[in-house]
Amino acid sequence: MGGRIIIIGGGVIGLSIAEHCLRRGLTPVVLDKGPFAREASWSGAGYLDLRGASGVGGAFFALCRKSYDLFPEWAARLKKESGVDPELLDSGSLDLAFTEEEETAVRRMEGNLKTFGLSGEWLAPSQASQKEPGLSPGIRSAFYLKETRQVRPPRLTRALLQVLQKGKAELGELEPVEDFLLKGRQVTGVRTSKGLREGDAVVVASGAWSALLAERLGLRLEAKPFRGQVVMYRAASGTLRHILFTGLQKAFTYLVPRVDGHIYVGSTLEDAGYEKVTTSEGMEKLKTGALKALPGLSRQLIEDTWAGLRPGSVDGWPYLGRVPGREGLFLATGHFTHGILLSAVTGLLMAQAALGERPALDLTPFALDRAPHPPAGL
Numbered sequence: 181m182g183g184r185i186i187i188i189g190g191g192v193i194g195l196s197i198a199e200h201c202l203r204r205g206l207t208p209v210v211l212d213k214g215p216f217a218r219e220a221s222w223s224g225a226g227y228l229d230l231r232g233a234s235g236v237g238g239a240f241f242a243l244c245r246k247s248y249d250l251f252p253e254w255a256a257r258l259k260k261e262s263g264v265d266p267e268l269l270d271s272g273s274l275d276l277a278f279t280e281e282e283e284t285a286v287r288r289m290e291g292n293l294k295t296f297g298l299s300g301e302w303l304a305p306s307q308a309s310q311k312e313p314g315l316s317p318g319i320r321s322a323f324y325l326k327e328t329r330q331v332r333p334p335r336l337t338r339a340l341l342q343v344l345q346k347g348k349a350e351l352g353e354l355e356p357v358e359d360f361l362l363k364g365r366q367v368t369g370v371r372t373s374k375g376l377r378e379g380d381a382v383v384v385a386s387g388a389w390s391a392l393l394a395e396r397l398g399l400r401l402e403a404k405p406f407r408g409q410v411v412m413y414r415a416a417s418g419t420l421r422h423i424l425f426t427g428l429q430k431a432f433t434y435l436v437p438r439v440d441g442h443i444y445v446g447s448t449l450e451d452a453g454y455e456k457v458t459t460s461e462g463m464e465k466l467k468t469g470a471l472k473a474l475p476g477l478s479r480q481l482i483e484d485t486w487a488g489l490r491p492g493s494v495d496g497w498p499y500l501g502r503v504p505g506r507e508g509l510f511l512a513t514g515h516f517t518h519g520i521l522l523s524a525v526t527g528l529l530m531a532q533a534a535l536g537e538r539p540a541l542d543l544t545p546f547a548l549d550r551a552p553h554p555p556a557g558l
């Protein structure tokens with residue numbers, strides 16, 4: 181790949197790739213069919229954890245770990261260069277167990293984490309309440325893990341956009357890509373609603389819509405949207421201090437406290453096509469899970485509710501790297517439930533690919549034509 185890189189999709193993945201390319205002296209051109217970063221990357225909770233990945237292991241865990249480790253320096257750099265604080269916080273998390281069955285599920289996760297050198301601490305209800313005073317008295321136990329972080333996605337993407345604007349990246353909002361420009365097997369650019377855009381390489385980073393674009397090239401991409409619904413409460417700052425996870429086995433719900441007191445409650449995981457709507461069933465499930473963990477929330481204002489579309493893949497692992505049989509075409513999509521976490525490493529790996537450098541991690545396990553891996557989920 182050479183100097184001018186066309187990136188289709190201005191979510192956290194496309195913007196991170198653009199920022200990493202810009203830093204290395206390439207010229208990124210980011211195009212989005214809508215406003216930048218208003219799809220999954222706006223909807224996401226932004227908790228950055230290794231709990232789920234520890235149950236998958238292998239190259240998936242290595243990818244998540246690398247990205248997790250990149251975040252502090254990346255967030256600090258973006259904050260310095262943009263003046264926007266992405267609010268990266270070492271919040272720590274509590275996995276709440278209300279039943280023996282739930283405790284067993286959390287213990288299984290603890291075992292997975294241990295194999296990667298991560299150890300937490302089991303708390304009795306009274307100890308957990310000391311850490312988190314509003315917690316339900318009905319818990320049986322809680323597992324505290326200090327390594328769970330969070331970032332605030334809308335602030336992360338705002339910081340990225342500021343850096344890109346300052347660096348004179350080309351940014352095209354409300355400019356859907358309709359097709360690819362081809363010279364034989366070489367992809368030489370894209371046709372958009374506004375005309376032709378030529379480049380040395382094209383990266384498909386179009387989230388839940390990536391398969392629709394790949395079809396234009398006759399490529400079959402096993403990728404589809406998975407809806408996630410969200411409830412945002414407004415509470416006084418400090419009402420909740422840690423990220424809470426509940427219902428690991430059946431009614432998975434999590435609560436993420438923001439610096440300004442907002443409490444993000446997510447999320448459903450639904451195969452509902454491109455229907456980006458909330459449902460009463462989804463809202464009920466989230467409110468029930470949230471109040472079970474933090475009963476005082478029942479008196480707090482629900483400020484907003486929304487739904488977003490996670491970009492699914494055949495196995496929940498992203499597709500990263502060159503597309504076989506097409507010169508100049510790259511994929512960075514299918515990040516499913518881990519896209520905010522994986523944004524840092526994806527930007528790095530794709531910029532390295534752009535320059536023909538040896539990637540920091542082997543991309544073979546993330547190839548388009550891989551055999552499906554053990555599934556990665558929540």
Ligand SMILES: Cc1cc2nc3c(=O)[nH]c(=O)nc-3n(C[C@H](O)[C@H](O)[C@H](O)COP(=O)(O)OP(=O)(O)OC[C@H]3O[C@@H](n4cnc5c(N)ncnc54)[C@H](O)[C@@H]3O)c2cc1C
Pocket residue numbers: 188189190191192193194211212213214215216217218219220221222223224225226227228355356357358385386387388389390393407408409410446447487488489490491512513514515516517518519520521522
């Ligand atoms: C409710 C919810 C909670 C989540 N929580 C977390 C979390 O806590 N931690 C975590 O790591 N991940 C989380 N995720 C997952 C994460 O948000 C996604 O994996 C990530 O945002 C994907 O980023 P993206 O840039 O690939 O996709 P998107 O943000 O969807 O961006 C893709 C962009 O491509 C554009 N596009 C599509 N087609 C075209 C076209 N033809 N031309 C031009 N542009 C096009 C779209 O308009 C869009 O802006 C969550 C997701 C949801 C929905």
